[in-house]
Amino acid sequence: MYEQLKQRCWEQNMMLPRLGLVLYTFGNVSVVDRQAGVFAIKPSGVEYDVLKPEDIVIVRLDDGKVADGALRPSSDTNSHLELYRAFPQIGGIVHTHSTFATAWAQTGKPVPILGTTHADYLATDIPCTEFMADERIQNDYETETGRQMTEWFLKNHASPEEIQMILVAGHGPFTWGKTVEKAVFHARLLEELCKMAFITLTVAPDTPRLKQSLIDKHYQRKHGDKAYYGQGNN
Amino acid sequence: MYEQLKQRCWEQNMMLPRLGLVLYTFGNVSVVDRQAGVFAIKPSGVEYDVLKPEDIVIVRLDDGKVADGALRPSSDTNSHLELYRAFPQIGGIVHTHSTFATAWAQTGKPVPILGTTHADYLATDIPCTEFMADERIQNDYETETGRQMTEWFLKNHASPEEIQMILVAGHGPFTWGKTVEKAVFHARLLEELCKMAFITLTVAPDTPRLKQSLIDKHYQRKHGDKAYYGQGNN
Amino acid sequence: MYEQLKQRCWEQNMMLPRLGLVLYTFGNVSVVDRQAGVFAIKPSGVEYDVLKPEDIVIVRLDDGKVADGALRPSSDTNSHLELYRAFPQIGGIVHTHSTFATAWAQTGKPVPILGTTHADYLATDIPCTEFMADERIQNDYETETGRQMTEWFLKNHASPEEIQMILVAGHGPFTWGKTVEKAVFHARLLEELCKMAFITLTVAPDTPRLKQSLIDKHYQRKHGDKAYYGQGNN
Amino acid sequence: MYEQLKQRCWEQNMMLPRLGLVLYTFGNVSVVDRQAGVFAIKPSGVEYDVLKPEDIVIVRLDDGKVADGALRPSSDTNSHLELYRAFPQIGGIVHTHSTFATAWAQTGKPVPILGTTHADYLATDIPCTEFMADERIQNDYETETGRQMTEWFLKNHASPEEIQMILVAGHGPFTWGKTVEKAVFHARLLEELCKMAFITLTVAPDTPRLKQSLIDKHYQRKHGDKAYYGQGNN
Numbered sequence: 040m041y042e043q044l045k046q047r048c049w050e051q052n053m054m055l056p057r058l059g060l061v062l063y064t065f066g067n068v069s070v071v072d073r074q075a076g077v078f079a080i081k082p083s084g085v086e087y088d089v090l091k092p093e094d095i096v097i098v099r100l101d102d103g104k105v106a107d108g109a110l111r112p113s114s115d116t117n118s119h120l121e122l123y124r125a126f127p128q129i130g131g132i133v134h135t136h137s138t139f140a141t142a143w144a145q146t147g148k149p150v151p152i153l154g155t156t157h158a159d160y161l162a163t164d165i166p167c168t169e170f171m172a173d174e175r176i177q178n179d180y181e182t183e184t185g186r187q188m189t190e191w192f193l194k195n196h197a198s199p200e201e202i203q204m205i206l207v208a209g210h211g212p213f214t215w216g217k218t219v220e221k222a223v224f225h226a227r228l229l230e231e232l233c234k235m236a237f238i239t240l241t242v243a244p245d246t247p248r249l250k251q252s253l254i255d256k257h258y259q260r261k262h263g264d265k266a267y268y269g270q271g272n273n
Numbered sequence: 274m275y276e277q278l279k280q281r282c283w284e285q286n287m288m289l290p291r292l293g294l295v296l297y298t299f300g301n302v303s304v305v306d307r308q309a310g311v312f313a314i315k316p317s318g319v320e321y322d323v324l325k326p327e328d329i330v331i332v333r334l335d336d337g338k339v340a341d342g343a344l345r346p347s348s349d350t351n352s353h354l355e356l357y358r359a360f361p362q363i364g365g366i367v368h369t370h371s372t373f374a375t376a377w378a379q380t381g382k383p384v385p386i387l388g389t390t391h392a393d394y395l396a397t398d399i400p401c402t403e404f405m406a407d408e409r410i411q412n413d414y415e416t417e418t419g420r421q422m423t424e425w426f427l428k429n430h431a432s433p434e435e436i437q438m439i440l441v442a443g444h445g446p447f448t449w450g451k452t453v454e455k456a457v458f459h460a461r462l463l464e465e466l467c468k469m470a471f472i473t474l475t476v477a478p479d480t481p482r483l484k485q486s487l488i489d490k491h492y493q494r495k496h497g498d499k500a501y502y503g504q505g506n507n
Numbered sequence: 508m509y510e511q512l513k514q515r516c517w518e519q520n521m522m523l524p525r526l527g528l529v530l531y532t533f534g535n536v537s538v539v540d541r542q543a544g545v546f547a548i549k550p551s552g553v554e555y556d557v558l559k560p561e562d563i564v565i566v567r568l569d570d571g572k573v574a575d576g577a578l579r580p581s582s583d584t585n586s587h588l589e590l591y592r593a594f595p596q597i598g599g600i601v602h603t604h605s606t607f608a609t610a611w612a613q614t615g616k617p618v619p620i621l622g623t624t625h626a627d628y629l630a631t632d633i634p635c636t637e638f639m640a641d642e643r644i645q646n647d648y649e650t651e652t653g654r655q656m657t658e659w660f661l662k663n664h665a666s667p668e669e670i671q672m673i674l675v676a677g678h679g680p681f682t683w684g685k686t687v688e689k690a691v692f693h694a695r696l697l698e699e700l701c702k703m704a705f706i707t708l709t710v711a712p713d714t715p716r717l718k719q720s721l722i723d724k725h726y727q728r729k730h731g732d733k734a735y736y737g738q739g740n741n
Numbered sequence: 742m743y744e745q746l747k748q749r750c751w752e753q754n755m756m757l758p759r760l761g762l763v764l765y766t767f768g769n770v771s772v773v774d775r776q777a778g779v780f781a782i783k784p785s786g787v788e789y790d791v792l793k794p795e796d797i798v799i800v801r802l803d804d805g806k807v808a809d810g811a812l813r814p815s816s817d818t819n820s821h822l823e824l825y826r827a828f829p830q831i832g833g834i835v836h837t838h839s840t841f842a843t844a845w846a847q848t849g850k851p852v853p854i855l856g857t858t859h860a861d862y863l864a865t866d867i868p869c870t871e872f873m874a875d876e877r878i879q880n881d882y883e884t885e886t887g888r889q890m891t892e893w894f895l896k897n898h899a900s901p902e903e904i905q906m907i908l909v910a911g912h913g914p915f916t917w918g919k920t921v922e923k924a925v926f927h928a929r930l931l932e933e934l935c936k937m938a939f940i941t942l943t944v945a946p947d948t949p950r951l952k953q954s955l956i957d958k959h960y961q962r963k964h965g966d967k968a969y970y971g972q973g974n975n
Contacts, residue, residue, distance in 0.1 A: 084503030269552030737786030
């Protein structure tokens with residue numbers, strides 16, 4: 040029944056080791072089917088080299104329960120659920136512990152926008168949530184992790200269509216996109232931006248943010264009304 | 274006679290180069306068979322690309338002598354022996370000179386717990402032994418290396434089931450686990466945690482340790498009585 | 508008609524992922540045919556693993572319009588055009604967002620000449636343009652990007668035959684050469700020089716520039732009238 | 742006539758790209774045949790992926806002239822010649838521009854001995870020559886480069902059998918060994934030691950040298966009269 044959805048979810052999960060973004064089981068990808076009211080997600084703790092399409096778990100958007108699949112879904116399932124509910128435009132979500140993005144998340148600080156590689160996809164710093172309050176940790180932790188992210192967007196009047204990635208302080212990155220393929224792309228992009236920012240700030244700690252006019256120019260040439268990058272099908 | 278034990282020891286030794294944890298002969302893996310009163314270990318100074326299962330050496334737990342095998346066991350054999358005697362729960366041990374873990378060991382300092390990737394497996398800093406006293410260096414050096422590690426656990430009232438890795442100051446890492454497969458996993462995990470901590474502290478030298486409530490939450494969701502990570506077979 | 512030119516351009520574009528210089532579509536290579544009055548360049552936003560020789564776009568040197576090809580040329584085409592017009596000796600151009608070179612470009616600072624690996628190819632620091640003025644950003648941005656580079660050479664009385672690479676501040680590197688093959692070589696060389704300079708200055712921030720006599724010696728033994736490196740066909 | 746010597750020299754040259762120690766043509770390996778009074782060395786400026794055993798050049802130890810071979814020998818030939826003459830015990834030499842070793846050479850400082858990975862092969866810091874005086878640069882530069890190295894050993898009363906590697910300030914590393922295979926091993930080892938020292942000193946800039954008793958212990962267990970590492974054939 041959910042064969043195509045599982046297959047697509049599996050394929051994008053398998054991209055994570057190929058892109059060097061996961062070690063062992065430290066990551067997961069999900070894809071939503073809004074019409075069917077479900078999303079597909081990696082099972083918990085299953086190694087990528089034995090993962091099969093039929094292992095993918097189908098979870099309902101309304102109550103977060105398993106609709107199909109023999110295995111337990113990722114322990115991060117409720118974080119994905121929270122994001123799908125708060126961000127109705129998104130089609131897929133990726134969570135990894137990729138090296139440089141996770142190392143930045145451990146600092147608890149946003150990744151400053153330092154160049155056009157960054158501005159081509161994101162017109163602001165890469166945000167980082169606050170560290171979670173103790174009482175929320177005791178609560179439904181994974182749902183609260185999702186809320187740390189969605190609340191950042193609320194508080195900052197930011198759009199999850201413009202900022203498609205965030206660092207969870209002390210934990211690691213989540214990325215998303217209109218499609219799951221774009222969510223995976225953002226996960227790889229984020230890792231590269233974090234590596235570049237590490238090098239830049241180690242060489243020259245006082246490097247200022249990129250000037251606003253350059254940020255606007257690069258973001259607009261790819262994503263604005265008059266975008267002229269690519270073959271017109273972006 | 275020890276064919277299966279040698280085969281398993283060989284397989285896990287061969288994981289080290291595949292995981293990027295050894296250069297030339299700079300590492301070794303051992304597996305214990307408590308019932309038979311022996312452990313299997315890599316021979317000394319043999320390159321991984323010519324190592325064969327039958328080259329693995331069998332050493333007795335009681336007197337540390339070779340029970341079977343034509344080659345000399347690893348020069349680190351007595352360090353393994355000391356750990357097997359002091360930690361009766363462990364099934365395998367890994368010693369490497371992997372780049373980031375060894376670089377941290379050279380600092381003589383523990384690796385602070387900075388994020389949940391760390392807390393998922395370890396609720397404390399990664400410990401580092403003291404530098405060995407001169408008189409002990411003149412003694413049976415490899416046995417004393419083992420003692421530097423076991424004494425750290427005694428002094429700190431720590432459990433080798435909860436902390437399954439340690440850095441030997443100025444030398445490099447040792448890891449272990451209930452099984453040899455888990456010991457190898459810990460060796461790879463440790464290398465990644467050391468790399469992440471290096472990046473985090475280079476970007477933001479004042480980064481504090483992860484808050485205790487987050488440490489507890491992550492460690493418990495994987496290892497506590499109510500663990501809910503994985504498929505229930507961890 | 509432009510079959511050979513497209514083939515050569517495609518082959519050198521395909522070198523970028525093989526040399527580890529591009530992620531996704533973050534780079535492009537062009538080759539000029541001065542006699543035919545055109546240059547060949549990668550199409551915009553096409554992934555390297557699906558790029559075919561017939562996708563390469565042919566652009567006219569006189570008016571910058573497409574002479575042949577079904578796809579849109581790289582969005583950086585006007586930067587290439589500007590360089591071909593200002594530097595009549597060059598045969599090919601490479602633009603990448605390679606990690607270390609881009610991280611240096613983000614600092615807005617030149618890469619100091621610290622060793623003979625650098626001096627073997629370049630007798631000065633690797634230059635970095637100024638950050639573009641706001642009014643120019645609003646203008647034809649890619650043409651202005653080209654001008655930022657050519658103006659650096661004018662202002663500094665520098666020769667694009669002696670300095671075959673530059674960092675565009677906040678953006679990334681451009682390299683060129685008498686042939687497109689040399690332009691690609693310079694792109695790879697630049698990435699390595701930037702990585703080495705990062706390591707050197709992190710270990711010893713006060714490292715001075717290489718002494719002038721050593722710079723001259725190394726540059727001359729490869730590129731001077733009495734060059735004696737190689738087989739006499741350089 | 743020199744077929745075996747050329748073959749062996751070629752094989753060890755081909756190890757450099759496999760070990761990640763060279764980019765393009767930035768390195769060379771030579772092997773000496775003391776009885777025949779010649780050494781074999783890589784030709785100048787020939788890429789590794791087209792290098793064939795018959796391209797290797799044979800050079801005479803007495804006058805440094807080519808004894809056999811159609812191509813020009815490496816431009817670094819006179820540096821090798823100088824080392825073979827001054828160090829009669831060595832059988833092979835490697836010169837590379839490997840990333841971390843070259844970055845350290847650019848600092849002009851020795852690499853401090855920080856751990857047992859280092860002490861297993863070398864009981865001192867990795868030496869770095871002085872920067873060459875201007876008048877010597879004008880002289881026969883490659884011979885003078887060799888002399889910068891041999892003079893360091895004379896001045897410091899050091900043995901090239903105990904210290905089998907050196908950094909040439911501002912340039913890069915040279916390594917050697919009783920056999921050419923050991924010289925290549927030392928080149929790879931040196932790169933790793935330089936990478937580890939970079940990480941250690943970035944994390945903890947005040948890290949002291951390893952204590953002398955540990956240095957002695959590790960060096961002696963591998964290289965002393967009572968060495969007990971390996972299978973007794975080291």
